Amino acid sequence: MxxxxxxxxxxxxxxxxxxxxxxxxxxxxxxxxxxxxxxxxxxxxxxxxxxxxxxxxHGPVVQQKKFLIPNKNGHILAGVLHDVGSGRLAVLCHGFRSNKEQETLLNLADSLTREGISAFRFDFSGNGESEGSFQYGGYWKEVDDLREVVLHLSQAKQEVCAIVGHSKGGDVVLLYASKYHDISTVVNISGRFDLKKGIEERLGKDFMERVQKDGFIDVRNKGDVILYRVTLESLMDRLNTDVFAASKSINHNCRVLTVHGSKDEIIPVEDALEFDKLIPNHKLVIVEQANHCYTAHQSELASIVVDFIKDSCQPKKPSSEQVPSNARTERSLSSRI
Structure with a gap:
């Protein structure tokens, strides 16, 4: 003050x-x-x-707190809470072979806290600092991880008002919304609509023949170092994950935002248009000239996401307190200083 x-x-x-x-x-x-x-x-x-x-x-005082959350498989998930004392927060989900330290998640957490909204970013099992082994596919397994995070935060008196995911994380938050109906605001940043696509680029055109013959495919970098292994089971897990059906199953009361870069070099912008056709309560924003990681458009991306979710994530007020609409700005300003 x-x-x-x-x-x-x-x-x-x-x-x-x-x-x-x-x-x-x-x-x-x-x-x-x-x-x-x-x-x-x-x-x-x-x-x-x-x-x-x-x-x-500079905005509210932010306290960073580390969390260790057990998932249903007994692995410990590592997370960081950016706490501004709002009692409500947005959970941020990383993409394929990424982690909670990814630039987009860090920038989103910073932008959210500047608006008085707490944020929680974490590593899915097998990624970053979390326990477990990395698996190709595993979309529903990561939905399970996200579910444990939401429940754990709720027990810690932190209400999850929004879930945000980038790339594969975008698919995870949509799948979550199709199965659970406890989150009212969902943001899909550059998620893939058809999971049968994008495989050849990583595994080669004959990927199915090779994986059926050997039982696995090792993905290597240019230095012939193995980056990760794709097993037949994990490949089929991806191929059998139906994002089309999940998109149609999202509750109409759930507000969904899809953001996609017009120059995305990994997932074509056309995937975003498919989401827009199917998700009932949906908003689509195309960021012109942005690539998959929004390298030159981080500020624009953060602004779009925060503007969409901030109404759902305003700090809690006592139920008996009646706040006139013209007093909301003053109350918000008082909470920041």
Missing amino acids: TFVSLLPLPHWQTHHHLSAKPVESLPKPKVLLPNLTQPRRLTNLVAMAQQAISSEK
């Missing part, structure tokens, strides 16, 4: 404004001023004022 002092200033700051009388003839103030003979106290007052000004300028 910003405090404005109404105390009279010391004589050495005020005499030339008040009169031409000698300083000693001025009446003594009836209120106590800070004791200037106590430099430590004065320093503390200055520090408090500077902190209040900084908070007003």
Whole structure:
């Protein structure tokens, strides 16, 4: 909170404004001023004022808290809560072979907290700091991870008001919304509509013949180092994941935003148009010239996402409190300083 002092200033700051009388003839103030003979106290007052000004300028104070959440398979999921004390938060989900430190998630967390909305980013099992082994496919397994995160945060008195996913994470949040109906706002950033596509680019045109023959395919980099293994089971898991059916199963009361870059080099923008045809309560935003990772469009992406979810994620107010519509801005500003 910003405090404005109404105390009279010391004589050495005020005499030339008040009169031409000698300083000693001025009446003594009836209120106590800070004791200037106590430099430590004065320093503390200055520090408090500077902190209040900084908070007003940069937004709410954010506390980062690490979470360790067990999933249904006994693996520990690692997450970080960006807590502004709002009681409501957005959960951020990373994409394929990524993690919670991905640039898009960090920027989204920063933008959300500046608006007074807490954020939680985490690693799916087998990724980042979470336990478990990486698996190709595993879309519904990651939905299970997300479910455990939502339940755990709810038990910790943190209400999840939105789920946001990038790339594969975009598919995960849509699948979640088709199965569970407890989240009212969902954001799909550059998710893939048809999971049968995009496989040849990574595994080669003869991927099905090879995986049926050997039982697996090792994906290697240019240095012939194995990056990950695709088993027949994990490949079939992906091929059998029906995003088409899931899109139609999302409740009409669930608001869904799809954001896609017009120059996405991994998942074509046409996939976003398919989501728009099927999801009942849907908004589509195409970011012109943006690639799959929004390399040059991070600020624009964050602005679009935050604008969409901020109404759903406003800080909790007591149920008995009636706040006039014209007082909402003042209340919001007071919570930031």
